[in-house]
């Protein structure tokens with residue numbers, strides 16, 4: 206473990222990537238995440254085995270990552286919402302060809318060019334695959350500096366283990382926030398276990414092909430089911446969520462990332478007023494912690510979904526709860542950052558309207 | 565009996581799906597022969613395109629990585645930067661490289677990526693059924709240019725190789741053809757030189773090969789070869805477009 210360091214979130218992810226053995230980064234300038242790209246440029250320049258490329262486009266960047274991943278190197282790209290739209294082709298190919306890669310999306314207000322303020326508008330894009338075809342990406346949503354460091358390490362581990370793209374979903378607030386972080390020890394890229402599938406020249410072994418084209422419909426179907434089974438395993442093995450003050454709660458707020466931090470502040474306030482409210486924070490957005498939520502719905506009959514959008518994760522909450530509890534929604538799209546005070550008012554107004562204080 | 569002709573070592577024992585008279589078959593053979601002669605198969609990674617040559621990995625007995633349509637140069641860049649001591653080539657058609665993949669190609673050349681591109685120019689989108697490509701010559705019929713390509717409506721054929729030659733990072737660019745035994749020999753020589761340039765670490769090399777597509781040109785294989793000489797070379801003359809490597813042996 207390293208010393209405690211005070212660092213900006215976007216740089217935390219970059220440093221954690223380097224420490225995870227990431228040795229290839231390609232990116233394109235886009236606000237609000239340029240610090241991450243710049244950090245990678247400098248960090249890679251100091252490594253004898255590191256590559257940084259400022260690509261000519263988001264599309265080129267993701268395809269460079271695809272190439273480097275093919276060669277077995279831990280590879281990463283990062284961007285912000287409009288850039289992610291452009292990367293979707295490559296992400297679909299990565300998923301189809303079963304290639305590991307880590308992709309960071311510092312979400313901003315949208316659709317279109319939108320603005321550069323913190324937003325959670327890309328939840329659907331991230332958790333539903335995003336590109337064309339029948340696939341999913343692992344989606345991780347850190348809510349603190351420390352968690353950005355820890356989940357970045359995990360992102361690379363998951364990407365290699367499951368041979369699939371992993372998205373880290375943050376926003377400009379997460380990226381700009383300075384927090385003390387203890388980084389995991391750096392991994393020497395050479396110490397990582399060899400990958401038996403890479404392309405490095407067919408020396409002393411039969412030649413290999415990495416591809417996604419499967420013209421035979423039955424084989425394509427088999428491949429689709431293979432991927433689906435992989436996603437089932439992923440759901441069994443890595444689904445994570447945090448429960449905060451939920452033990453005695455009769456109302457629970459569901460939020461992730463920046464929204465979850467705001468919600469936590471709000472919950473502290475309403476707790477002081479004696480309201481029994483907790484927080485459920487999905488850390489993996491895909492796989493979504495449905496079982497944990499369903500379990501909670503045995504006692505909790507009122508959930509408030511709070512998102513920095515007009516309502517996206519709420520669909521997963523509905524699917525998880527299967528109508529067992531009442532779901533309320535509060536959303537602030539467009540880059541608006543709610544205050545804990547604002548959320549606490551929303552919580553208490555629902556709380557009293559539903560007469561939960563009488564329970 | 566002495567065997568005087570055989571399948572190149574690095575072509576798999578598979579039947580090409582290419583149409584009779586198609587240039588791809590010849591170009592595959594030339595690339596495989598060059599790789600064998602340079603003894604680099606064990607350190608070569610190929611990047612086939614989307615297009616008629618999409619199945620190139622079923623023919624080359626080499627490590628091969630599919631690229632999304634047009635992204636060959638970006639994928640090859642990623643592989644080469646990750647493994648700088650390997651030989652990396654992409655194999656791309658004219659629609660792939662000169663339309664949807666123009667940006668990737670120009671910037672790879674401009675960065676001087678030490679990769680080799682085999683650019684097969686058959687002046688149409690072959691696999692999708694003969695639509696206009698950026699390389700379709702003026703007046704040429706295609707399924708999307710009724711009455712032939714018209715400059716006012718459809719633009720003019722793009723000189724991608726010449727554009728790439730302007731970039732400082734490109735080292736060697738030559739346009740050849742496989743429409744005659746003589747031109748086939750020239751093409752092989754050019755491909756060999758391009759790979760040697762990469763082996764020497766000199767930078768970006770690209771061979772544009774004018775290749776017959778009898779199917780979409782609606783010509784017999786023989787007439788397709790003739791048509792290259794009579795018509796296509798007027799727009800795309802066969803020549804060394806750039807050579808900063810000189811004699812590389």
Ligand code: SF4
Nearest residue numbers: 582583586616690777
């Ligand atoms: S359509 Fe043209 S380029 Fe494609 S395989 Fe047939 S002849 Fe060759």
